[in-house]
Amino acid sequence: MKPTLRSQLCTYDLADGAVRIVLDHAGHIEAPNWHPDGYLVVNGDGRLYRVPLDAPELVPIDTGFAIACNNDHGVSPDGTRLVISDKSRTQGSCIYTLPIAGGVPRRVTGAVPSYWHGWSPDGLMLAYVGRRDGRFVLLTCPVDGGAEVCLTDAFDHVDGPDYTPDGAWIWFNGERDGAVDLWRVRPDGTDLQQKTDDAAVNWFPHPSPDGAHVLYLAYPAGTAGHPGGLDVALRLKPAGGGPAKTLTRLYGGQGTINVPCWSPDSRAFAFVRFVP
Numbered sequence: 001m002k003p004t005l006r007s008q009l010c011t012y013d014l015a016d017g018a019v020r021i022v023l024d025h026a027g028h029i030e031a032p033n034w035h036p037d038g039y040l041v042v043n044g045d046g047r048l049y050r051v052p053l054d055a056p057e058l059v060p061i062d063t064g065f066a067i068a069c070n071n072d073h074g075v076s077p078d079g080t081r082l083v084i085s086d087k088s089r090t091q092g093s094c095i096y097t098l099p100i101a102g103g104v105p106r107r108v109t110g111a112v113p114s115y116w117h118g119w120s121p122d123g124l125m126l127a128y129v130g131r132r133d134g135r136f137v138l139l140t141c142p143v144d145g146g147a148e149v150c151l152t153d154a155f156d157h158v159d160g161p162d163y164t165p166d167g168a169w170i171w172f173n174g175e176r177d178g179a180v181d182l183w184r185v186r187p188d189g190t191d192l193q194q195k196t197d198d199a200a201v202n203w204f205p206h207p208s209p210d211g212a213h214v215l216y217l218a219y220p221a222g223t224a225g226h227p228g229g230l231d232v233a234l235r236l237k238p239a240g241g242g243p244a245k246t247l248t249r250l251y252g253g254q255g256t257i258n259v260p261c262w263s264p265d266s267r268a269f270a271f272v273r274f275v276p
Contacts, residue, residue: 005229006275009042009051012234012247013268019248022270023056030255031071032270034263035100036079040270043071048084062102065089071258072115075100076143077123083108083116083143085128095128097143108145117259118162118170119143125187127161127170138172140187151189159226160204162260163187164211164239171195171205171214182216182237195237196244204257207239210266214239217257218246228254234271251276 009023009032022040023029029044032051040051041061046068049058063069066086070093073084080100085093092113096105111130118127126143129136132150138158141148152158155174162171169184182195182205196202201219203226208215218233219226230253237244250256250273261270 007044008273008275009040009056009270010273011053011263011268011270014236015267017247022053023051023058025058028255029058030272031073031258032261032272033073033075033259034261034270035075036264041073041075041082042272043069043073048073048082063098064102064104066096066098066105070115071255072117072128074116074119074259076119077121083119083126085114085116087112092131095126106144108143109141109148110145111148114139115159117160117172119260120163120187121165121167127163127172129159129161129172138170138185140170149189151185151187152192154192160258162204162206164207165209166211169207171207173203173205173216180219182214200233202235204259206257206260206262206269208262208266208269209264211239212266213237215257215262215269216244217253219253226254228252228256229274229276232256 007025007029011020029042033041048061068088069084069086087093090112094112095109095114095116098105114130116128136157137153138151139148157175160173171184174183180201185192199221201223203217205214205216214237218235233246233249235244252273257271
C-alpha cells in the first residue's frame with residue numbers, strides 16, 4: 001500500500017523569502033485561500049476546513065449536503081461567502097455558493113462539470129472552467145446563476161482563471177500543441193495575450209491584490225496535465241511584464257496553489273507542499 005503523504009500548509013513572505021509551516025498534517029489537504037479575518041481555507045477528503053493562523057488546526061466548515069468538494073473553492077471579495085465545486089448531487093463537479101460560516105449550498109452552474117477559479121472584484125461574476133463538447137474551456141457567469149459565456153475556445157485545454165484586482169483581465173493557463181503557458185484575456189473575451197513562453201509547464205496564475213505581481217506554479221518541461229507529487233517551482237512575475245523569478249522549489253503540484261491564495265495585503269501567500 002502506498003503511504004499517505006504528509007501535507008504542510010505554508011506561507012511565503014515576499015519581504016524576506018521566509019517559508020513558515022502553519023500546519024503539518026498527517027493526511028492530505030490542499031488549495032489554501034486566505035481570508036481577511038486571519039485564517040486559511042483548505043479542503044481534504046471532500047470537506048472544507050478553516051485554519052486560524054493564530055492557533056492552527058483543522059476546523060470543519062459546514063457545507064451541508066456538499067461532502068464531495070474538490071480543491072476549487074474560494075472566498076468572495078467582501079469575505080462573506082464561499083464558493084465551492086462539488087459533485088455530491090451531480091455527475092460532475094458543480095459550482096455552489098454558501099455563507100462564509102457555512103450553511104446550505106446554493107447552486108450556480110447548470111452545466112457540469114464546472115470547476116470554479118475566480119471571483120470578479122465587484123462580486124458579480126465567477127470565472128471557471130468546464131468541459132463542453134469534449135474540451136475544457138474558459139467560462140464566466142453571474143454569481144447568482146444565469147447564462148454562461150465562453151471567453152475562449154482557442155486552446156486544447158484551459159484552467160486556473162483568476163481576475164486582476166481592477167477587473168480588467170482574467171489570467172489563465174492555456175495549452176496548445178503540448179505547450180502550457182500563461183495567458184490573459186479581457187472579461188468580454190477580447191484582447192487575448194500570451195504572457196509566458198518558456199520550456200516549463202505553467203499553471204494556476206494568481207494576480208496579487210495590489211496588482212503588482214502574478215504568482216504561478218511551474219512544472220518541469222514535458223509534464224502532462226497538472227499532477228501532484230512532482231518537484232515543482234513557485235514563480236513570481238511582474239504583472240506589467242518582465243522576467244519571472246523562482247521563489248521556492250517544493251514537492252507538490254496538484255493542490256499546491258490551485259486557487260487564489262494571496263494575503264489581502266499582498267505581502268504573503270499560502271501554499272501546500274507534501275512530504276513523502
